[in-house]
Amino acid sequence: MKRTNDGTPRRIVVISTGGTIASRWQGTGYAADASGDDVLATAPLPEGVTVEVTDLFNVNSSRMTAAHQLALLRTVHETLADPGVDGIVVTHGTDTLEETAFLLDLHHTDARPVVLTGAQRPFGTGDGDGPGNLYDALQVAASVRDLGVLVVFDGRVHAARGTVKTQTLAADAFSDPSTERLGRVGFSRVDIERQPERPAPLPFPRAARTAAPGTAPAVPLPRVDIVTHHSDGDPVLLEAALAAGARGIVLVATGAGNATPEIVRAVAGAVSRGVLVAVTTRVPAGPLAEIYTGGGAVDLVAAGALLTGTLRAGQARVAVLSALLADEDTAGGGDPARRTALLRRLLDGPVRAEPALATGGSRSASAVATRA
Numbered sequence: 001m002k003r004t005n006d007g008t009p010r011r012i013v014v015i016s017t018g019g020t021i022a023s024r025w026q027g028t029g030y031a032a033d034a035s036g037d038d039v040l041a042t043a044p045l046p047e048g049v050t051v052e053v054t055d056l057f058n059v060n061s062s063r064m065t066a067a068h069q070l071a072l073l074r075t076v077h078e079t080l081a082d083p084g085v086d087g088i089v090v091t092h093g094t095d096t097l098e099e100t101a102f103l104l105d106l107h108h109t110d111a112r113p114v115v116l117t118g119a120q121r122p123f124g125t126g127d128g129d130g131p132g133n134l135y136d137a138l139q140v141a142a143s144v145r146d147l148g149v150l151v152v153f154d155g156r157v158h159a160a161r162g163t164v165k166t167q168t169l170a171a172d173a174f175s176d177p178s179t180e181r182l183g184r185v186g187f188s189r190v191d192i193e194r195q196p197e198r199p200a201p202l203p204f205p206r207a208a209r210t211a212a213p214g215t216a217p218a219v220p221l222p223r224v225d226i227v228t229h230h231s232d233g234d235p236v237l238l239e240a241a242l243a244a245g246a247r248g249i250v251l252v253a254t255g256a257g258n259a260t261p262e263i264v265r266a267v268a269g270a271v272s273r274g275v276l277v278a279v280t281t282r283v284p285a286g287p288l289a290e291i292y293t294g295g296g297a298v299d300l301v302a303a304g305a306l307l308t309g310t311l312r313a314g315q316a317r318v319a320v321l322s323a324l325l326a327d328e329d330t331a332g333g334g335d336p337a338r339r340t341a342l343l344r345r346l347l348d349g350p351v352r353a354e355p356a357l358a359t360g361g362s363r364s365a366s367a368v369a370t371r372a
């Protein structure tokens, strides 16, 4: 049974944001509309856990904006300001869950966990996976520390970083195709098998103090676009993104990070104008690598683009956005060299046991096997 040291129950706050876990039939299709209390009422509570609900917003996550995500970051921050809270569960649509989880993780400085979960089957159906996922997420949130932001789905515990939605409909919606899951949950046990790799966290962004979903943010948020390369690909869409005011571009290249000489020229032009360019790949698993010239990753890096390691497009975009926001918040902000250095740190920056991580915990201390 989960108890704090003085024997009181674990206090978990559930922040409800919508998604299939809150979606009901609307006559023509499903859409999020159930309240956080209604969603919570579908799941049994793990023993020794008390729950409070915050209804933040109610959207299907393909409609998620940076303003929603920053409002959630602020709510997480405010919730953890209460030392009596032991952890947070965020219910979220699965479509963009990996982006929100990563944004939270890049700014997470607290030992207490934030656990995102959701469902592949809608609210209130007999065969839904939402109640089980929510139960598991509560169990994990009440059991672990020093692991950053997590994704709990279908009995698996994933680190925020690297995790992507890899199944459109199946219950095991998430995985990191480049590495192992972090752990498992089930049969009243939470087993954490490895330590997540996390860069030193970024400071709380100024934009998150004012972001409110559905309203124009008080601080204008930088535009960051994703452009995909393919056979016949040319720089037209990349140039269109720049013309639309993009301050960051994620190029989804082929293979280990390759495109064409024409795209390399467009990237060089963008970088010379202070645009951050990150290169990821449309291949599901494995790292980016500087192997090829003639438009390949060797040339893209020489043009000033950064390779994203094993991060894929959605999370690479979140890294670029976060680096831009952090640069703007720094005195004398707007320095291309500093934002490039910030992005580099977020992309290849897993740092273990660095004091600034504020997550404490050696591998052995964090690798808990907790009986619930």
Ligand code: ASP
Residues within 6 Å of the ligand: 018, 019, 020, 021, 059, 060, 061, 062, 092, 093, 094, 095, 096, 118, 119, 120, 121
């Ligand atoms: N379209 C839904 C959403 O992302 C899918 C889900 O939640 O599973 O909100």
